[in-house]
Amino acid sequence: MADGIRAQQREQTRRTLLRESRQLFATKGYGAVGLSEIVRTAGVTKGALYHHFDSKAALFRAVLEQVQREVAEQVAAAADAEADPWTQLTAGCRAFLTASTDPDAQRIMLVDGPAVLGWTEWRALDEAASAHHLTEALTGLIEAGVIARQPVAPLAHLLSGAMNEAALWLAVSGRPGDLDDTWAALARMLESLRAPYGTTAA
Structure with a gap:
């Protein structure tokens, strides 16, 4: 049960990162968006971001x-x-x-x-x-x-x-x-x- 909840939380974090970074990339452009702004906007830690994506480029690719x-x-x-x-x-x-x-x-x-x-x-x-x-x-x-x-x-x-x-x-x-x-x-x-x-x- 706990594993299932953690998996849901991880997936929710990934969806949030994709949604918020997509909005930032679309409005500001890739070069003007930093990882600090992404995690701040998404309300997650850099560690959580790196759990899903190993770089800003990898996040952009997704x-x-x-x-x-x-x-x-x-x-x-x-x-x-x-x-x-x-x-x-x-x-x-x-x-x-x-x-x-x-x-x-x-x-x-x-x-x-x-x-x-x-x-x-x-x-x-x-x-x-x-x-x-x-x-x-x-x-x-x-x-x-x-x-x-x-x-x-x-x-x-x-x-x-x-x-x-x-x-x-x-x-x-x-x-x-x-x-x-x-x-x-x-x-x-x-x-x-x-x-x-x-x-x-x-």
């Missing part, structure tokens, strides 16, 4: 994974709500752009993420969170003949990079209608991938 997972869930939900595979792709892409315009997600996922973890590790997390959904969707569309047959990996990376770059631009543009304009441009890019009517996957 926060980033949480943000990426939430965005991926929003993308998957938007895609799953559609029956047609092509509409699933476009709905998922639009959901990613919309989710990425949230200031917290932008700062943590797109600005500080690559800078703190390095491009290689950040890309690996991005692949694990949402990029593989894009790869799967493109693979299915190519196999069905909706998109002309071509290597999937470079296409998925190009589209993923375009959407990440668009989200970063939206973070600083600030004009009404920019999200709609960005989506319209992306939709035209996606439409250009469609195979001519009657083309098969052979």
Whole structure:
């Protein structure tokens, strides 16, 4: 019984650290937040923090994974709500752009993420969170003949990079209608991938 209570307390401490550090990272940026401020805001000791995370970077990584997972869930939900595979792709892409315009997600996922973890590790997390959904969707569309047959990996990376770059631009543009304009441009890019009517996957 006591072990179960201690386990619950440890999990509660971890959740608190993630919640409070996420808010600090989102509002101030990784570089402006110190461990002392994190533990003070979370109401825990540094020892408690180090029990769960061996560094500020490790804590940030956990926060980033949480943000990426939430965005991926929003993308998957938007895609799953559609029956047609092509509409699933476009709905998922639009959901990613919309989710990425949230200031917290932008700062943590797109600005500080690559800078703190390095491009290689950040890309690996991005692949694990949402990029593989894009790869799967493109693979299915190519196999069905909706998109002309071509290597999937470079296409998925190009589209993923375009959407990440668009989200970063939206973070600083600030004009009404920019999200709609960005989506319209992306939709035209996606439409250009469609195979001519009657083309098969052979």
